[in-house]
Amino acid sequence: MNTIFIKIGHNIKRFIMSENKDDKIEDVLVDSELAKKLVPNKFKFTSQQGRARRQKLLMGAKKLSETQSINDITLAAVCEEAGIPRASAYHFFPNIEAIFLALRFLNAIDILDVLRTVETVKYDRWQGYLTALIDRCVQIFDEDQTKAKLIYDTNTPDFEGDSFGEHMDHQVVRLVYDRLAERYEVPKFEDIQDVLLIAFSIVNAIFTVSYRRHERITDKYLQEANTASIAYLRCYLPEKLPRKNR
Template identity: 85%
Template sequence: MSEYKDEKIEDILVDSELAKQLVPNKFKFTSQQGRARRQKLLMGAKKLSETKAINDISLADVCEEAGIPRASAYHFFPNVEAIFLALRFLNAIEILEVLNTVETADCDRWQGYLTALIERCVSIFHLDQTKAKLIYDTNTPDFEGDSFGEDIDHQIVKLVYKRLAERYEMPRYEDIQDTLLITLSIINGVFTLSYRQHERITDNYLQEALTASIAYLRCYLPEKLPRKNRDQAK
């Protein structure tokens, strides 16, 4: 089950501070009835995606599942792709907030922190397969012409850098940013291959993602980064 309760999905979509930061004014406030209807459309799409390929789901299917007239649905989403983009947006917020809880305190080296992050992400996908489907499946809506996908990647990279820099002596962010972005792309590439072959992130591909990403970062980071003393870490 998702960390968020279904009845809270609309509040997250509209009211999240992260939502406002990443996609300002993307989802305008509506009346309470309007918010409830938009929520039903989102949850209807999510339920259908659990058993059907996303590109096989039409707006009419979602409206029928949600019990919302199609004419009313157009007030909230112009098409079915927009509904699934909204779900991807919600998933990204949840993943970022969960990853934000992973600390470096229990990790002797940066490799341990990276491993913990990747394993936590896969655990999210195992709990809710629709999250992986929306990101890694074929023919799913993408954020073409929108900077949201790129913004999410940069948010993840900034989070990783911040956590590592709190504990270790790290290169300047400007010097390591592209390297961390490429690391993220490597992980996503392995996960995409796993999902498209097995419809899930398998343990074998999880290990491949760990091996590939750590091996790449070892080209730029020492095996053991110097730790900051307590005064520097504060």
């Protein structure tokens, strides 16, 4: 794992452990490698006023994205919504894509935080845990549709070249593997996490189709995601994994 991934991982942990939402955002955006992607130099403002302005810009973009296509939202519109002069906004984000990149990063951490609350102890079989995990993802998207929009919308700025996206995928896969390994005797073959990553990609692909057709994850496509991912994993995992003694 390279240095960028290690530093982002440390900030993810700090984000999750912090009780104050504003502090979480500040920790991630000021100290993480993401900051270097968004602005060539470290964020200039770490004062209370600076933190408040950065938060207003993020929340302004989020509010506008609730009713508009992300691709149609301009930096000027976000500044007007946030009540921040455009000249000041450049101290925090060089362009509108950087704002939505930051929002997507923060959303991904939020999603990880929620998924950690899904425990395998409630399920006798691995299939039940994975189904619950996928269902919880859809609940997250239903509760905050901008999270799904930033991931699946056709007009979302292209984030695929940014290493943080790949890293977050691996964070989800690692969470699933650790949870399964805590509860069950998981087969110890070398590429088990690659198998889980493919299953995760299957779910994402089906969710993408659903969102682009219906602007949400429908029950039909939720069932398809459950069926397809579990069918794939059955090629590698036995129908019933032995449970570990507690």
